[in-house]
Amino acid sequence: MTRETIRVVIYGLGAIGSLIARRALRRKNLEIIGGIEINPEKVGKDLGEVLGLGEKLGAKVVHDKDALDFLMENRPDAVIHSTLTFLDKIYPQLVRCIKARANVVSTAETLAYPWYRYPELATLIDEMAKKYEVTVLGTGVNPGFIFDSLPAFLTSVCVDVKKIHVIRSIDAAKRRFPFQKKYGLGMDPEEFREKLSRGEITAHVGYAESILLIASMIGVELDRVEEGQEPVIADKAMETQYFKIKPGQVCGIRGYGIGYHNGEEFIRLELLAAVGREDYDEIVIEGEPPMKWRNEYGTSGDIATAAMVINMVPRVVRAPPGLLTMKDMQIPSLSLK
Ligand SMILES: NC(=O)c1ccc[n+]([C@@H]2O[C@H](COP(=O)([O-])OP(=O)(O)OC[C@H]3O[C@@H](n4cnc5c(N)ncnc54)[C@H](OP(=O)(O)O)[C@@H]3O)[C@@H](O)[C@H]2O)c1
Incomplete structure (x- = not known):
């Protein structure tokens, strides 16, 4: 150009x-x-x-x-x-x-x-x-960074890696309206599960994509990948800028993705996104040398x-x-x- x-x-x-x-x-x-x-x-x-x-x-x-x-x-x-x-x-x-x-x-x-x-x-x-x-x-940010590019980048100073574990913890109340909506805030748990299974809400999409992206970057063959998400239920009344949540209703999600190599967990991604949760990101690499990276502020998603x-x-x-x-x-x- x-x-x-x-x-x-x-x-x-x-x-x-x-x-x-x-x-x-x-x-x-x-x-x-x-x-x-x-x-x-x-x-x-x-x-x-x-x-x-x-x-x-x-x-x-x-x-x-x-x-x-x-x-x-x-x-x-x-x-x-x-x-x-x-x-x-x-x-x-x-x-x-x-x-x-x-x-x-x-x-x-x-x-x-x-x-x-x-x-x-x-x-x-x-x-x-x-x-x-x-x-x-x-x-x-995710996919694209926290669950994949960043952990893969951190392994560039490892001679051997046994496991990569990423935790992303998010205060869902601080996120934009479309985020809170697709995470089912304020829904009854049954409605959440039905809408999730029909694809009317998605919560997080990309656990498997991030796992396969890491695997492709570091050159590891995975036997299989699994992913899932469950609602987090409010134990008291909560309110965000967009939703009023009663006790017993959904106030966030807990989701995961796992990539297996030779029958063992090799990559584990965990997402905890709920109203009032602490914001932080943490990457733990079990390898030589071992490593722990943490962003105490949380990586502001939007x-x-x-x-x-x-x-x-x-x-x-x-x-x-x-x-x-x-x-x-x-x-x-x-x-x-
Ligand atoms: N990779 C990541 O880390 C990451 C992070 C954040 C968001 N995302 C994704 O980015 C996308 C946008 O997020 P958002 O929060 O901005 O959602 P949003 O507020 O719903 O914005 C999407 C916009 O696109 C418009 N639109 C829909 N179909 C269109 C089409 N065919 N042509 C032109 N415009 C169209 C929508 O119009 P209407 O409102 O009229 O439907 C809406 O204004 C979502 O898929 C979200 O999941 C990814």
Whole structure:
């Protein structure tokens, strides 16, 4: 690339897409040239209005059905994509970006290691990305960092690793509305289980993706992967900015993923996200040398996702074409150029 700035379109201007847009506007290396949405309250407006900036940016927000024309006309270098979680749902959106020869960085959890749940779609995207000479990457805070890239990075000073154990503990009350909603806050436990099994809520998606991402990074063959989540039940009345929770209702989740190697637990990921929980992240590596990494503040999920996506844009623009994962990225860091 000879130009100094990377021209970017934001696909999906919900809680995370809007945060990404606001923070990307402060980066000198990025120029936000438009947005794509389905929400009628956002479509047709200037991006500055949609973001509540009190000024126009001269960047239009268009409807998803006009996305291909918009992308073909404006030819962004990259699309930051933050709409939905599951690859089968976002596949048509990714195809539009690829056909317009735009590189893509997406927050879709299942895109972080798409060969696990969607091997056929992953192959199709990889082939199409190579044909149109663009790069597609799924990333964020988790999957993308806490449960995968960071523990894998820490093993770079180990000569041997017996087990990787990650715990992410989150005060769900501090998270955005879509997070609290998808974690079932305020639901009765039965309703939570039914909605989770029907896919109407998801809680966390990506335990298996993160495990397979670590395994692919460090080169370990896993026998199998398992994952699961259970509601955490409130023992007293609780309230967040968005939900009132009665005793006996869901106030969060406890979830896990396990990757087995030679019949033994090799990777264990645990997520505890409930109202009032302590915020911290901890990674324990049983190996030579052993290691314990801990973030006492907790890695603030929304801003960390925005940061990871923004920081990966220049890398993705420079990366070889294809459907890549965090394994293929140059050591992740703040990326001001
Ligand atoms: N990897 C990570 O670490 C990570 C971290 C945070 C979030 N995420 C994921 O990122 C995604 C966005 O999260 P969020 O909290 O911002 O959710 P959100 O507030 O629901 O935002 C999604 C936005 O995309 C819009 N949208 C849906 N389908 C669209 C389409 N076909 N074309 C254009 N826009 C479309 C939605 O419009 P409507 O509101 O009208 O439906 C909404 O405004 C979710 O899948 C979330 O799970 C991943």
